[in-house]
Amino acid sequence: MKNVVQATLLAMALGLAAGSASAADYRLNPYTLVYEGALTRNVAGEVNIHPVSYLLDGLRIAANVYTPANYDPARAYPAVVVAHPNGGVKEQVAGLYAQRLAEQGYITITADAAYQGASGGEPRSVDKPAHRIDDIHGMADFIAGYPGVDTARLGVLGLCGGGGYSLAAAQTDKRFKAVATISMFNSGRARRNGYADSQVDTLQQRLQQASHARAQEAAGGDVLYSGDAxxxxxxxxxxxxxxxxxxxxxYWKTHAHPNSTFRYTTSSLLDLMRWDATDQMALINQPLLMIAGSKADSLYMTQDAFAKATGTTDKQLVLLDGATHIQTYWMPKYVDAAVASLTTFYGRTLAQ
Structure with a gap:
């Protein structure tokens, strides 16, 4: 309790806005979940969590599957793949939304990205779009074979950077019948231009640094990292x-997890900076729901992607009044509002 109180006070001091950032201590949770209301044990007849692993491109991927109350593997359930933010892991906000959707009757899966979290891959913290997109395809591969999953009713939910990668995955992966994002973050644009396009003037300099890092790795030297602080x-x-x-x-205080880190290999920028989440947005012909906070300084990314989604007429932009980007990760009133929108959206688009 002392740790939670200290975390809450710190969150308020750092301007996380009104309300308490209650979170579980990963050291006290058997599944190392850190979000408020996280499962601590499996109880018959209730939502359960199932740690699983599987191989993707030769790497061992660590994931959690959530099953709804009174789960019966002989029945057919809709399912949702949940992609975590940049630097995040499955035990944080991705787990929160996966659990909340399981409470609404969905089988859900969220996995640590390859080279990140508890998943395999060396060097650690490689952050390349091709890998993150394939992670989403891989979650779909695995959950399609899970007992009780109706593959004709599969959706995807991407959070922050996972939102941008989910848009890219859904452009070509038509197993996803419905696409949703929360606080979508365009990782390519942000790494290329800087957040809010604030570093355009240093683009070539940063590309030189990434090129140097790649050359150093290729020569057998130390792996260089960005994002450390x-x-x-x-x-x-x-x-x-x-x-x-x-x-x-x-990430560092209220909902910290030892597998979560801001760092990424500097050489990853060679891939990130030539990529953009909004390329080929017209390929999305599935129903699309994009949710963002009305006060999020990342809102421009969601608005840009939404405008470019010209391949679907079934699309909706939902603004959570007063929410910032990070508040959609944990603040109960915004999470509740987002879950309500998701439940209506998936209930309609993934109907039996």
Whole structure:
């Protein structure tokens, strides 16, 4: 309890807005889940969690499957693949939404990205779009064979960076009958231009750094990393964007998990900076729901992608009034609102 109180006070001090950022301590949860209301044990007749693993491109992927109350493998259930944010792991916000959707009757899966979290892959923290997109295809592969899953009723939900990668996956993977994102983050645009397009002037310089990192790796030298930081609370409070300030509080303080990290190999930028989540958006012909906070400084990314989704007439943009990007990860009133929209959307688009 002391740790939770301290985390809540710190979150408020860092401007996570009104309300408490209650979270579970991963050290006290048998599944190392960190979100509020996380499962601590499986109870017959209730939502259950099932840690699983499977091979994808020769790597061992660590995942959690959530099954709904009174799950009967002989029945046919709709299912949703949930893709986690950049730097996140399955035990954080992805697990929260996977559990909440299981409460609505869905079988859900969320997995750590290859080279990240508890999944395999060396060097660690490689963050390339092709891998992240294939992670989503791989979750679909696995869950399609899970007892009780109706493969004709498969949806995808992407959170933050996982949202951008989910859009890309759904462009060509028509197993996904419905596509949803929350606080979508266009990783390519952000790495290329800087957040809010604030680093366009240094683009070529950063490409040179990424090229040097790739050359050093190829020559057998040390792997270089970007995104490492060890900031004080005062330094965090002075960061220029809500996403950064509140993101540090979420990932490092209130909902910290040892497998979650902001770092990524600098050489990954060679792939990230030439990629964009909105390329080929017209290929999405499935129903599309995009959810974002009305006060999120990342909202421009969702709006841009939504406007480019010209291949579907069944699309909806839902703004959570007053929410910032990170608040959609944990603040109960925004999570509840997002789940309500998702439940209506998937209930209609994944109907039997």
């Amino acid at each position: 060890n900031l004080t609370d005062e330094q965090i409070a002075r960061l220029p964007f809500d996403l950064y300030r509140q993101g540090y509080a979420y």
